[in-house]
Every structure is written in structure tokens, then in C-alpha cells.
Amino acid sequence: MATKKIICAATNNENKLKEIREILNGVDVQPSSYFTRDFYVEETGNSFCENAYLKAKHLSIYADIVIADDSGLEVFALNNEPGIFSSRYSKEGTDRSNVEKLLKAMENIIDRRARFTCCIVAIINGETVQKEGFIYGTIKDHPAGNNGFGYDPVFIPNGYEKTFAEMKKEVKNSISHRKNALELLKKELIMRGLI
Numbered sequence: 001m002a003t004k005k006i007i008c009a010a011t012n013n014e015n016k017l018k019e020i021r022e023i024l025n026g027v028d029v030q031p032s033s034y035f036t037r038d039f040y041v042e043e044t045g046n047s048f049c050e051n052a053y054l055k056a057k058h059l060s061i062y063a064d065i066v067i068a069d070d071s072g073l074e075v076f077a078l079n080n081e082p083g084i085f086s087s088r089y090s091k092e093g094t095d096r097s098n099v100e101k102l103l104k105a106m107e108n109i110i111d112r113r114a115r116f117t118c119c120i121v122a123i124i125n126g127e128t129v130q131k132e133g134f135i136y137g138t139i140k141d142h143p144a145g146n147n148g149f150g151y152d153p154v155f156i157p158n159g160y161e162k163t164f165a166e167m168k169k170e171v172k173n174s175i176s177h178r179k180n181a182l183e184l185l186k187k188e189l190i191m192r193g194l195i
């Protein structure tokens with residue numbers, strides 16, 4: 001019989017929390033603010049997983065299970081940039097200026113292939129578990145759509161004709177890098193009898 005545990009999600013982002021709760025349905029998932037006010041972690045890692053680990057580790061004193069994610073866009077023709085610097089790619093660091101910088105960098109690039117990556121790190125009673133999810137696609141040459149955030153207006157997932165920003169949130173969330181990573185984590189938590 002699985003023991004019911006409160007999972008601490010190292011985020012205070014309502015959308016992420018909702019997505020995590022939807023996928024881990026029935027599990028008591030609480031944001032970091034439920035456990036502490038002290039949640040500022042400098043993302044000094046060299047990979048998505050290292051940054052996710054730093055966030056999870058910071059909160060691991062507060063709960064038996066802590067999960068943290070880090071994600072971003074990797075463009076193959078740009079040596080996987082912006083990567084871990086996705087949110088701070090341009091000087092201003094806004095979604096708009098990041099997308100503008102990306103489109104400029106890709107002006108003469110024919111190979112438009114890219115992927116979103118999400119690494120989720122769970123610290124379970126001191127043990128670290130790490131799961132990565134991906135969604136592959138291409139970068140459009142101009143922004144389209146108003147939904148979502150970040151690079152959604154220029155990312156077209158393979159098998160679709162619309163950008164993430166032109167899709168309904170439910171459709172994006174059913175195929176996203178975060179969804180894929182969370183599903184893998186869910187399997188692991190079930191296998192361990194934790195949920």
C-alpha cells in the first residue's frame with residue numbers, strides 16, 4: 001500500500017504547478033511557498049539537470065519528496081543555444097527580445113531544427129532521480145500566435161503546422177517536453193510505491 005506523501009514542487013509558478021498536479025493526479029503537490037519563503041537559487045549549473053538539482057537540493061530539507069525542473073530551447077544550428085540561457089538570452093531578457101534575438105541569429109540559417117528540453121530532478125528521501133523530456137520541431141522565421149510564453153511563437157513541433165503559441169494550451173501541454181519528463185517521473189514514483 002503506497003504511503004501518501006506531500007510532494008514539494010520547487011516552483012511558485014501557478015501554471016507549472018497546475019500541470020504537475022494534473023499529471024500526478026491525486027498526489028498532494030505543494031509549491032515551495034507552502035514550505036518556506038526562502039526560495040531563491042542561483043542557476044549556476046552547466047546543464048538543465050544541474051540547475052534543476054540545485055533547486056531541488058535547496059528545498060530538500062523541507063519535504064521527503066522534492067521535485068524541480070529546468071527547461072529551455074536548443075537550436076541545433078546554433079550549437080544548442082540558447083539552452084540553459086533561454087530566459088536570459090537577450091540583454092533585456094524578455095520573451096519578446098529573446099525571440100527577436102533568436103530570429104536574427106537564424107536569419108540566414110536553413111537548418112531550422114530545434115528541441116525543447118526539460119529536466120526534472122526529484123530528491124526522494126535523499127536519493128536523486130533525474131528524468132528528461134523532449135519535444136522536437138523547427139523554428140519559424142517569424143512569430144505567430146498569442147498563447148503560451150517564451151519561444152512558443154516561433155516553435156513548430158514536428159507533425160504539426162502551427163506554432164505552440166497558435167495551439168490550445170491543452171494540446172501543447174499534452175505533447176510538451178515538461179509533460180514527457182513528468183510522465184517518466186510519474187512512472188518512477190509509481191514503481192517505487194510512493195504515489
Ligand code: IMP
Nearest residue numbers: 069070071072073086087149150151152
Ligand atoms: P524555466 O525552466 O521554466 O525557467 O524556463 C526557462 C526558459 O526556457 C523560459 O523562460 C523560456 O524562455 C524557455 N522555455 C522553457 N519551456 C518553454 C516552453 O514550453 N515554451 C516556450 N519557452 C520555453
